[in-house]
Amino acid sequence: MKKIEAIIRKSRFEEVRKALYKVEIHFFTYWDVTGQGNETEAHVYRGVSYTASDIQRRHISFVCNNEYAEPAIQAILAAARTGEVGDGKIFVSEVLESYRIRTGEQGSVSLKENR
Amino acid sequence: MKKIEAIIRKSRFEEVRKALYKVEIHFFTYWDVTGQGNETEAHVYRGVSYTASDIQRRHISFVCNNEYAEPAIQAILAAARTGEVGDGKIFVSEVLESYRIRTGEQGSVSLKENR
Amino acid sequence: MKKIEAIIRKSRFEEVRKALYKVEIHFFTYWDVTGQGNETEAHVYRGVSYTASDIQRRHISFVCNNEYAEPAIQAILAAARTGEVGDGKIFVSEVLESYRIRTGEQGSVSLKENR
Amino acid sequence: MQTTELTSQIPQLGLTVHNLWMMVSIMLVFIMHLGFSTLEIGLTRSKNTVNILFKNMMIVAVGLVTYAICGFNLMYPGDFGCIEGVLGFAGFGVGPAADYDPLTYHAVDGIGGTYTYWTDFLFQGMFAATAATIVSGAVAERFRLDSFFIFSILYVGLVYPIVGSWQWGGGWLSSFSIGESAGFHDFAGSTLVHTVGGWAALVAVYLVGPRIGKYVDGKINAIQGHNIPLAAIGVFLLWFGWFGFNGGSVLSADPETTSKVLVTTCMAAAAGALSAVIVSLVLFKSYDLSMGINGILAGLVGITAGADQMGVMDSIWIGIIAGAIVVGAVAFFDRLKLDDPVGALAVHLACGIWGTLAVGIFGAKAGMDQFLVQLIGLAATGATCIISSLVILLPIKALLGLRVSEIEEIEGLDMHEHQMEAYPDFRIDSH
Amino acid sequence: MQTTELTSQIPQLGLTVHNLWMMVSIMLVFIMHLGFSTLEIGLTRSKNTVNILFKNMMIVAVGLVTYAICGFNLMYPGDFGCIEGVLGFAGFGVGPAADYDPLTYHAVDGIGGTYTYWTDFLFQGMFAATAATIVSGAVAERFRLDSFFIFSILYVGLVYPIVGSWQWGGGWLSSFSIGESAGFHDFAGSTLVHTVGGWAALVAVYLVGPRIGKYVDGKINAIQGHNIPLAAIGVFLLWFGWFGFNGGSVLSADPETTSKVLVTTCMAAAAGALSAVIVSLVLFKSYDLSMGINGILAGLVGITAGADQMGVMDSIWIGIIAGAIVVGAVAFFDRLKLDDPVGALAVHLACGIWGTLAVGIFGAKAGMDQFLVQLIGLAATGATCIISSLVILLPIKALLGLRVSEIEEIEGLDMHEHQMEAYPDFRIDSH
Amino acid sequence: MQTTELTSQIPQLGLTVHNLWMMVSIMLVFIMHLGFSTLEIGLTRSKNTVNILFKNMMIVAVGLVTYAICGFNLMYPGDFGCIEGVLGFAGFGVGPAADYDPLTYHAVDGIGGTYTYWTDFLFQGMFAATAATIVSGAVAERFRLDSFFIFSILYVGLVYPIVGSWQWGGGWLSSFSIGESAGFHDFAGSTLVHTVGGWAALVAVYLVGPRIGKYVDGKINAIQGHNIPLAAIGVFLLWFGWFGFNGGSVLSADPETTSKVLVTTCMAAAAGALSAVIVSLVLFKSYDLSMGINGILAGLVGITAGADQMGVMDSIWIGIIAGAIVVGAVAFFDRLKLDDPVGALAVHLACGIWGTLAVGIFGAKAGMDQFLVQLIGLAATGATCIISSLVILLPIKALLGLRVSEIEEIEGLDMHEHQMEAYPDFRIDSH
Ligand SMILES: Nc1ncnc2c1ncn2[C@@H]1O[C@H](COP(=O)(O)OP(=O)(O)O)[C@@H](O)[C@H]1O
Numbered sequence A, B, C: 001m002k003k004i005e006a007i008i009r010k011s012r013f014e015e016v017r018k019a020l021y022k023v024e025i026h027f028f029t030y031w032d033v034t035g036q037g038n039e040t041e042a043h044v045y046r047g048v049s050y051t052a053s054d055i056q057r058r059h060i061s062f063v064c065n066n067e068y069a070e071p072a073i074q075a076i077l078a079a080a081r082t083g084e085v086g087d088g089k090i091f092v093s094e095v096l097e098s099y100r101i102r103t104g105e106q107g108s109v110s111l112k113e114n115r
Numbered sequence D, E, F: 001m002q003t004t005e006l007t008s009q010i011p012q013l014g015l016t017v018h019n020l021w022m023m024v025s026i027m028l029v030f031i032m033h034l035g036f037s038t039l040e041i042g043l044t045r046s047k048n049t050v051n052i053l054f055k056n057m058m059i060v061a062v063g064l065v066t067y068a069i070c071g072f073n074l075m076y077p078g079d080f081g082c083i084e085g086v087l088g089f090a091g092f093g094v095g096p097a098a099d100y101d102p103l104t105y106h107a108v109d110g111i112g113g114t115y116t117y118w119t120d121f122l123f124q125g126m127f128a129a130t131a132a133t134i135v136s137g138a139v140a141e142r143f144r145l146d147s148f149f150i151f152s153i154l155y156v157g158l159v160y161p162i163v164g165s166w167q168w169g170g171g172w173l174s175s176f177s178i179g180e181s182a183g184f185h186d187f188a189g190s191t192l193v194h195t196v197g198g199w200a201a202l203v204a205v206y207l208v209g210p211r212i213g214k215y216v217d218g219k220i221n222a223i224q225g226h227n228i229p230l231a232a233i234g235v236f237l238l239w240f241g242w243f244g245f246n247g248g249s250v251l252s253a254d255p256e257t258t259s260k261v262l263v264t265t266c267m268a269a270a271a272g273a274l275s276a277v278i279v280s281l282v283l284f285k286s287y288d289l290s291m292g293i294n295g296i297l298a299g300l301v302g303i304t305a306g307a308d309q310m311g312v313m314d315s316i317w318i319g320i321i322a323g324a325i326v327v328g329a330v331a332f333f334d335r336l337k338l339d340d341p342v343g344a345l346a347v348h349l350a351c352g353i354w355g356t357l358a359v360g361i362f363g364a365k366a367g368m369d370q371f372l373v374q375l376i377g378l379a380a381t382g383a384t385c386i387i388s389s390l391v392i393l394l395p396i397k398a399l400l401g402l403r404v405s406e407i408e409e410i411e412g413l414d415m416h417e418h419q420m421e422a423y424p425d426f427r428i429d430s431h
């Protein structure tokens, strides 16, 4: 099982969501984070102009069986790209075990569709 | 050391907290996330009814020594379950190292109680 | 590649940011979480005094190449410490792969500076 | 123009001035409903915000309509056809009598007519909804919406005006006297509005039970309100509205009386704030803004019964005592496990009682006889309100239930009763 | 003092009273702009909040200044020098005529002078900005700021006052009659303010197109507003302001008329709220607060044309129908893919039309002739507004464009046009 | 009724009307405190919200009470027993003199009595707290609560009324003249309220030092306010309140003067908004709402000294210049490292000075002599305020300290001084 974490622009979120659907990733969890990176944003406040390198981004995280990982990564890479500095990153790591709380199922079956 | 991540219903949070206490998990970190999954929620807004599959959930995360992992998982499974679609997931992964910032302690001792 | 996760006091955030800069960690992602631990906070609300053990903390997360990990950890340990209960934790885990969305670069090069 | 011609305009001009003041007061009392709304949502959790706003907004509408249908004619029946001094009814609907002349509709000696029929109706109508709003705050976060509205319609449509008629409609209470005392005195409604709302709130809070998590294992937990700025906006707007609530209750723009009423009102509010803050600083070692808010309201409710009778120092004392009472009362009701998220019982019931009694202690009417009259008036109206509330609420409880389901309460009434969130863009960390 | 000396003060005293009421009304109409502001930001997404506030705040400034420069003298030209009954202009700038005497500036039979030149200007100036604000709400979240201001300046500076002059400035509409009817009747501006804003909003919404994500694959999506408490504050403040909008439109403090206008206004608002809530409860099985809010506004807009003509029951019926119309109209405009984030078309256009027609159906002037006059008045003003809006907007569209870029719309106008966030401390989960 | 009988009511009727206007003004000035509250919390960080609300709410209470105890009698001493024209005191407490008659208490030629003793006290009392509120905004986010209240009590209780007595109490400044000039002119308090607050703010800001992180390594950082909608609500309410602040300062409801004052007030506010926005658009290439907000306030403060003297064009010019000044002043104070989170120095001090001087430049009194008188008045009051502030603040600094601890400042005053959060349900990303 792999855990895929992607830090993307909020404005690309809907595209990424759609792309993940296409590769059968229907389950994921996301939250908003602040990213510190290359990109900066111009602000003006009461006559002070300044640039901030803290930029709001969306963090998407999901766990999937190994065979889903590569297509999902490609899907995100394609959907989240604008080509401008600040498009974000994808990280992949290993997950040992997974449980579906509702049924108590364990292992790769717990990641499969089941209503 | 294991990292346990659980994505649960907000309404089950207090139960889960209590259950974790019983298995001696007194330390954890949580934040609110949006989950995309099977469950949908009905909304009405200015005469438009719609269902959303983005549902607010709570993400609990903690790192514990290996022997604590299994009881903690069972505790969450029991406390977070309602039996309805949308109860959430638990993921387990390996952690290489841990530090307590206050004391600089490293390794499994840093996860033990110490006031 | 290593993923470093640190849960720190919000009030130490600026110090930690500076310390990470010094060890050439220019990229990271952070968000606010609630920590459940030893520390408690006193509150008063409409005549009821109570203590809460849910305390707002900041969660910093970044992935770096192996040789950067140790200096980064030491930097955080030094910058985030106040010596009072509640200073937080650092966790280290293994990451399998990393991608830069903008360029599609993969592997350790994707973690290097590139504008 | 001829002198006499001009002079004949004077009564009309007088009516215009006084009526203008009353219309300003109407608006001020109206805006109190916004004050109540933001105060109540500020002091409760975000997950119930839409629900509370819905109640507070609709209660104005329901209040005005029921008052138009029957409330006004129950409260000001003219003569008490049904039971002398206790119950009268001038028929359904509104509209002036055939021989209506605004110049004489409400004429004050030495002043002349002071307002029109329409002003009268609207001013009273705006007051009416207040009583139900008080209940809404006290039972917030767990009361069923439908049950609340059934209760409100009956309470605002029937109980409030009937009790009100005893005093303001010229019923038995207005002429009830002991010894020297010249009748029950309730200038702007410490009893007739605030305790009438407060008693119903008490019964409703008792019947519906506390919120989940409020009293656990004998411990009192604080359930914090989610938006203190909104609560602060609420209390400022309520103070603002009270200029009309008390100022308008003079029923004319008489300069000396109205301006003095504004002074006593403001001094009581200021004193209430200071006293509540100082008392809670001593007790809890903290500058407790939530108590400061309650202290202002305590002072305002406390002065309401006697705002026209008090001197400056009297009103400061009334405010100081009200501020202390409210701190004690919040703790007291908590001790009794009467869970009142916004402190409505402490403010409206406890300080409404205090304000009514204060007329017998401070100011122009002070005296043992007056004190007794006030006490009896309180007892009579209190008993009536408690009994009526039970008579209305118990059947509702049996048929519909008063309380939402547990899951609804935990996940919030907004999502379940309204399928809407108050703050969809914000990350909420609901508690 | 001598009797005659005293008596000679009566006209001045009358002027003072009536003028005082008008000044109170000015303030109330002013505060409506705060109401519009919070309503509009409440019903839109957090990422566009600064933008909407900027528009609403600056529109007051722009409105007042353009009205001072030319609007006032276009709307109240005295005589129609240019085209009889259609277009007149009394010159740039403001200031009373040489022979100005406040006692006769606006004298009402049997009452005398009721306000000064300055009161007149400011009251009308506060009204003027309202029309542009209506447009602002309807095109929120995607309209360019510069294009909006160019449009507003021209529309508030020219179109609004010219159309207004036809009726309130004594132009052709004010004396237009069919059969028995005594001229077009628009008491406080259902047509002249609300539909004038509404038609422009319709054209602008059509030209600018819907927000991204609103209509996808033939499906209508709800884009929730981000702050329901602010929307609720808005609607309360608008109701509050309407006391002055309608009450001040009496143009004197005449006690009987003003107080009755306040009653009809409030009853229509209350009825509108109840009706919209009940209709949407039946249709959507949900207590829809957002519709309750629209219902109140619907009732208020609906009563505005005939607030002085209606009885209590008439105003309740007008409110009930307005409340039902608004629910239908929201769905109707959505069906037409006219995306209106705050419901301005449903409230101001649909209910403005309804209110104008209602004068021919309910109340003192009801009758077929009057109905036709109202209809023709609506048609004439509507056509003028639509054409003028096109004439102004099409060139702007060609030169500057009406719409912000896609990325700007997705990331929010706040960051792009203002480089500022509305809530920097809060975690926003923008949608 | 007999003609003479009726006629005898005229003076009383006049008093009623004028007093009514003053009571309306009292309410409007009162609601300014809500405006200040939401403006200040909007422009500061969420972690200090409860603290600021606490200060703003309690300052009203403290202001009214200290004004009742001694302020009123210091400001309007009747005769200057202590130092002729400089210091007088009519004793502790409030209450009219034995021979008090409202008909003559404040009689204006040709108008008669215009308000009662009570109205006078309350109107002045509402003004008094304003000065301390100005300070509260400027030192927000780092000043100790206890030190602030000690300062406020002394400043509002002693300095404000003594300085005020020089002009409004009939002291030396009111009759000070050079050449042709007819005495210092400060209609509604550009000097006596706004700069009196502003100078104290300047001293306090200087003594307490900037917020951590504001000036780092010679760079000026922006510390954004957390809730722009609240700031916008604040500025609208302040404008609304200014109708009473300036309108009430006419001290009667005289129709021509009051309505013209409202016009000049509104035009200056509108012009200030436009000018500040345009200037900052040119300088910073951004539609800066925060500057628009300051521009409105700048215009309002600027017109306050001469609102009764100006024509429409004068007031527009005053507003335009004030709007430009405020943009420059914000940058200027930042350059001096005087950290003022809400721009109180730029608005109240800089534009208060501008407004005072403008009386010598624009309007009916313009002239070199008048300009000099205004300048000297400014210098005298300014010196007094600065010295008094130092005399009060330095001992407080020595004994208690002015500033909270570093950890308290970083984590927020709310948690440390109040143990309460403003938004417990929201995820805060504090900065
Ligand atoms: N090594 C990292 N660990 C965690 N988050 C990262 C890392 N590198 C980048 N990010 C996240 O990705 C975002 C975009 O990165 P940035 O450097 O601005 O652009 P780019 O990747 O296009 O060079 C950052 O804001 C940050 O949130």
Ligand SMILES: Nc1ncnc2c1ncn2[C@@H]1O[C@H](COP(=O)(O)OP(=O)(O)O)[C@@H](O)[C@H]1O
Pocket (backbone or CB within 6 Å): A027, A028, A029, A061, A062, A063, A064, A100, A101, A102, A111, A114, A115, B007, B034, B035, B036, B037, B038, B039, B055, B057, B084, B085, B086, B087, B088, B089
């Ligand atoms: N593979 C996954 N990766 C990350 N989060 C997941 C995954 N599967 C489910 N979740 C989270 O769990 C929540 C509940 O899942 P859902 O499919 O709705 O119910 P159930 O698990 O009962 O079938 C989702 O909203 C999502 O936040």
Ligand SMILES: Nc1ncnc2c1ncn2[C@@H]1O[C@H](COP(=O)(O)OP(=O)(O)O)[C@@H](O)[C@H]1O
Pocket (backbone or CB within 6 Å): B027, B028, B029, B061, B062, B063, B064, B100, B101, B102, B111, B114, B115, C007, C034, C035, C036, C037, C038, C039, C055, C057, C084, C085, C086, C087, C088, C089
């Ligand atoms: N094992 C853990 N897993 C996840 N988070 C933890 C763990 N231990 C501590 N934390 C986080 O660190 C914070 C500080 O820990 P605490 O026990 O209060 O202080 P200390 O580490 O100084 O003893 C907690 O609030 C919690 O957020």
